[in-house]
Amino acid sequence: MxxxxxxxxxxxxxxxxxxxxxxxxxxxxxxxxxxxxxxxxxxxxxxxxxxxxxxxxxxxxxxxxxxxxxxxxxxxxxxxxxxxxxxxxxxxxxxxxxxxxxxxxxxxxxxxxxxxxxxxxxxxxxxxxxxxxxxxxxxxxxxxxxxxxxxxxLLTRMRDGELHFDEQALAxxxxxxxxxxxxxxxxxxxxxxxxxxxxxxxxxxALNYEQLGEAWKALHPGLKMTYGTDLIRTYPPDxxxxxxxxxxxxxxxxxxxxPRLFRTETHARHSRTWGQRLGGLRERHRHLLEAAEIVASFGFTELLVQLTGSQAQFRVVDFRLAFIVLAANVYGLNAGVAAALLASASLAVGYWEQGASPLLLFYEPSNWLAFLVYFVVGAVCGYVQLRSAENVRFAEEQCRLLEERLRFVRQLYQDTMEDKRSLRRQILGRRDSFGKVYAVTRALNETPPDKLPAKTVELLEDVFQNRSAAFYFVDAAGRTAKRAACSEGAEAPRFLEGPALAALVQTLEQEEVWVNRTLKPGLPMFGAAVRVDGKLRALVLLYDAGGEQLSLHYQNLFRILCGLVETAMTRAAQPLPEKRPRRQEVRA
The missing domain is CATH 3.40.50.720 (NAD(P)-binding Rossmann-like Domain)
Incomplete structure (x- = not known):
């Protein structure tokens, strides 16, 4: 698929x-x-x-x-x-x-x-x-x-308590x-x-979008429905x-x-863990969360600057530069430039608080150095993070492709092994079938004529692993068939006559094996005729067969077994040769 x-x-x-x-x-x-x-x-x-x-x-x-x-x-x-x-x-x-x-x-x-x-x-x-x-x-x-x-x-695309269909209400x-x-x-x-x-x-x-919306609204109280203006189109009649x-x-x-869709949708929504929900929330509002984290980090940096500004041991530590490096390495190039901009604004405010005017900052090139360092560090660290993220993404993509190929090859291997086991079973089954044919032939030859029906049913049960076999004798007129033997528990009628027997006989006149391909009730799945001297004498039937037994292999096997039964009945119907007196040898 x-x-x-x-x-x-x-x-x-x-x-x-x-x-x-x-x-x-x-x-x-x-x-x-x-x-x-x-x-x-x-x-x-x-x-x-x-x-x-x-x-x-x-x-x-x-x-x-x-x-x-x-x-x-x-x-x-x-x-x-x-x-x-x-x-x-x-x-x-x-x-x-x-x-x-x-x-x-x-x-x-x-x-x-x-x-x-x-x-x-x-x-x-x-x-x-x-x-x-x-x-x-x-x-x-x-x-x-x-x-x-x-x-x-479409019913799950609700936003802020509103569900919108692009189609018109009467569509x-x-x-x-x-x-x-x-x-x-x-x-x-x-x-x-x-x-x-x-x-x-x-x-x-017959259902339109207005009726669909009202039915869904009944399951979601307070839901507001809106409809679009798409062209109303018609479906061909049946x-x-x-x-x-x-x-x-x-x-x-x-x-x-x-209602069933509502229950499954509700269950799928509530079955998610808190981690999955938080992960989905972060994925939907990723840029907003990144901006909030950068602003919060900037506020914490400003707090450190204000608290440590009067202490000499912290004069050599630039918290603003550390903030830029962290933001650029975590969030990338754009975040690094934004952090540099915030740090530059904070540094400019600090200069103004110390009495430096904007004109002095602008016209004195030596004052630009700190701002340039901020932007250069933010851009370089952001670029390095961007390259690293790209390399990681590329490696993950290659790893995913390799996993897909490995899964593909593994599935091919598993399917090949399944085919191998299936073919091995078929080969062994075919090899063993010669032994079965020999055993069936020997058993039929050693069975007395009056025991042939029961022996035939027993052999069919053994070969087909099926408990629905039956053997019927057909009268000389071919109008009635009487059951002679059947499997224990088989739903085989005692007599076959009328349309059921006529359908079997008519088909068996043209084909060697009857197969109930249309699954007509009351008729067997497999059937074969047993003829003696060209006349119909018996029927061998199999009333029930699984899906795997409807293959051509089982049809041929059923045909072979019924042919062996026919040979045994023909041999049993032949008169035994008369025993002649043994001629004595006379020697002179």
Whole structure:
């Protein structure tokens, strides 16, 4: 998942991709989602390195237009790099576009959003990547810290008890919950088709910004709402395509979810420690605090000058110069010059108190020396501090980049080890499968004909680690199948007849293995026919199978086992050869 991934949380990934290994990319400066595997795209070549290393089967690109009033600069270039890196791979790419391309009347952002869709279509027609575009309303949910994200993030921009929306009060709100999106993404990938398609998710809940503001105001007593003058735009009506094709429709309303968002936002705000709050306060008012500290230090310096001015042992100590050096070394060049200016003013006042006139100070060059020293020391110390801070910042940036690269290489190593273990299990499993086939063949050959159904169920349970196997004998007319053996606790009916049996028999006439791909209730997941002399005599069924057992490997294994059962039944149906009397040898 790449692009505007600020909405992605661990819970959302588990709902949208419950059985997949997911990697999330973040932009430079964007915090990583907690408890998720994420990589920072610190350069333009990193996306190509990721594609070459991981060979993604599915890609989800979150557009910047999913967040209202966000920075969309570089959207087309980032999307083009992702498409270009995957153009030679048969991967599935879902572009989650915002509403800008379908809103009317059109504005400048509409042209850019439509250009992104045209770019996706171009790569879908000229490359191997399979692309679908999904136009969505503005998303809302909570980020990794629990704070509201997306269009819900507009509700947290309160200043001095006032919340301002750029939209007009009667402008409609286009919002879609992230939980609804997870269900839609899951269904789109489960029913993926290779052709290019573009869908538009509907807005089914009527809500304008005035109603949204009043509902949020009810949770924040005393909050003042103001609205802007942006153009009122309309969203296209529901075309029913997503409902008919995927059985999906939005279930959550932003207005109904406001109390939940309020609780999560309040909890995230109050869960911060005092140190984090003070750090945030200092970061927001950094320049003001620096000025206050410099003024306080200057006041303390003046106090020392006044207290020690009459003592001879302090005549050789220049507190003003010490103040300049400290301010410049701590706060930098600008603070050093400002401290020199304050110290010069203090020194000039001291001269005036001793009877020196301003004209004497100005026309006597020897009196300038102290002021020049103050400014030179402040500038030099400030410059040294500035260079040191720049070097430290550069070193921290290099360290951060090295940490990102180390994390990237470490994740590659971990993924490689996982692939190695997975391939090792597959190789050992395949190597061991020959032994299983031999053991199954030997067991079936040694089993009496009347014990074959029970033995078949036992072997299926052992090979598949599944307790839902069943064996049925089919009558000569092929209209009824009677259960001969089944697993303990399996929900296998005693008789199969009517449409259920007809569906199985009709499919098994054309294919070797029945697979319930549409998950029809009442029918087994796997089924195979056992024929003797070309006539249907029995059915071997597996009623329940996990997601990992729906692969082609298990289908082939089921086909092989049922073929061995068919061979055993055919051998059992053949009459035994007659024993001839042993001819005695006569010797002359």
């Amino acid at each position: 790449t692009g505007n991934t600020c909405f992605v949380t661990k819970a959302w990934v588990e709902m949208a991709f419950p059985e997949d290994h997911v990697l999330i990319t973040c932009g430079r400066g964007q915090p990583h989602p907690p408890k998720l595997r994420a990589i920072t795209l610190d350069n333009k070549e990193r996306i190509g390195q990721l594609v070459d290393s991981y060979e993604f089967d599915r890609i989800v690109y979150f557009s910047e237009y999913l967040t209202p009033h966000s920075e969309q600069e570089g959207e087309l270039d980032r999307l083009r790099r992702v498409l270009q890196a995957n153009r030679d791979r048969e991967s599935q790419l879902l572009y989650l576009a915002g509403p800008e391309a379908v809103l009317t009347p059109a504005i400048g952002k509409t042209v850019v959003a439509q250009a992104a869709e045209a770019l996706c279509r171009h790569y879908a027609e000229t490359s191997k990547v399979q692309i679908k575009v999904l136009h969505l309303p503005y998303l809302y949910g909570c980020d990794g810290t629990g704070a509201p994200a997306g269009i819900a993030g 409609p709100v286009f919002a879609l919950c992230m939980e609804d999106l997870s269900e839609l993404v899951l269904r789109v990938f489960d029913n993926w088709t290779p052709e290019w398609e573009s869908f538009t998710a509907p807005v089914v809940f 075309d029913g395509v997503l409902r008919c094709r995927y059985g999906w429709f939005p279930r959550y309303s932003l207005e109904d979810d406001l």
